[in-house]
Amino acid sequence: MKLADAKQQFISSWGVFATQWGINRTMAQIHALLMVSPDPLSQDDVMAELNISRGNANMNIRELIDWGLVERVLVPGERREYFTAEKDIYKVAMQVAKERKKRELDPMLKLLSQLEDVEGDKKDKHVKQFIDTITGIRRFGTQAEKMLDVMIKADENWFTSNLLKLFR
């Protein structure tokens, strides 16, 4: 397979893949494009490569920057801005984990704590089932949070040498 075709296929599949994770197609495609590009690209490069409009490119690049997955790069002697993506997939995964924890897990745990002290007779099976379910989810979420905290702080070496050993 030729590079150009492989690249196309990677970008397009990455886009499809990402929608299942609640990330939009264009954002994922831009990320994929930047991951396989050895040099930084300008907004116009991105527009041309992916056939998307100026506004779309701009919006999604900024969102990627927001997620900490893409950086602005200044090319000396060039007026326009260039962009580059983190290429170490481990770092990408940790960055995504960190953001999602902040945006999703933390608020959910906060809500669950509040719901846990619902008033009512704990002999009532409806009350009991509700509290049991909420408590179970909160406990599980709390553990997940602790795991994430350790993993996010740890460096790649720790991850590979200590944790992965468990999974041969």
Added chain:
Amino acid sequence: MKLADAKQQFISSWGVFATQWGINRTMAQIHALLMVSPDPLSQDDVMAELNISRGNANMNIRELIDWGLVERVLVPGERREYFTAEKDIYKVAMQVAKERKKRELDPMLKLLSQLEDVEGDKKDKHVKQFIDTITGIRRFGTQAEKMLDVMIKADENWFTSNLLKLFR
């Protein structure tokens, strides 16, 4: 807070939460409702509780069954079907992990293997960056897959006693 309100809030938040994971709102709400219900509910119960149409309820209940998160229950002497959800959140998480691995991770790894043997001069930085990126992602994905396989097979006790110890 009253049970009815807490329940409402849980169901609605679970729905919002889930959309960020690419699952649709109604499906998540039905799941939430069934998780906090001590007894199985019929399709009409679900329709009434969530104010949704017959077709919508039917479709999403079937999808939940497909995901292995909800089961049909036969209530003796009743003609209509009742539904119940797995309430052990650990089992829910493992079931979701298993399905997503099958639906998303496995196909992605298959594609990456194919893309890895792109033809071209490995001295060319474009070719090199492409191969390096793809290889990195594939390796990471393969590790993740192994981890998931172990975790899915393991029982809850192993999980709690061995793995979580690592994370204090």
Added chain:
DNA sequence: ATAAACATTCAGAAAGTTTTGAAAATTCAG
């Protein structure tokens, strides 16, 4: 100060997804 280059915004259009509800199919008791 001016204008060219570039970045950002945003209202409306397009595309995609979810929901409805009525019709069709299925099941089951009598």
Added chain:
DNA sequence: CTGAATTTTCAAAACTTTCTGAATGTTTAT
């Protein structure tokens, strides 16, 4: 069988998200 109860399907409608591109804002070179 028959027909009432129940489940399933599906085309159209409602809703949501994403994208476009022209207008506006900002920066920089001269």
